[in-house]
């Protein structure tokens with residue numbers, strides 16, 4: 001992916017963002033069996049002041065919440081209203097989960113599918129479980 005404004009952030013944060021995006025890209029590539037080149041279309045902006053990460057339809061633009069060091073997950077039973085928060089997880093896993101979430105929207109966009117928060121949440125859980133977290137929603 002292209003990094004829009006990464007150089008204005010501290011070195012440690014730039015390193016964590018790059019490591020996290022590599023892991024998130026690998027996860028999405030395997031999961032959807034897509035070509036890694038597709039991420040050239042993605043432009044990543046980092047914000048230490050925004051409240052939410054987000055994906056812009058049709059533009060491939062992702063915003064990462066740089067100050068978030070925990071993971072928010074939608075509650076599958078009531079999408080959109082409740083979130084389960086996994087605290088003390090650190091910046092790297094937080095960035096990976098945000099990127100897996102937003103890259104899932106990117107794939108939904110590419111495949112011209114309706115955006116589903118069930119799919120994004122499942123992917124985040126799948127990743128978290130692959131590194132040893134037990135998630136119960």
Ligand SMILES: [Zn+2]
Pocket residue numbers: 101105117120
């Ligand atoms: Zn979403």
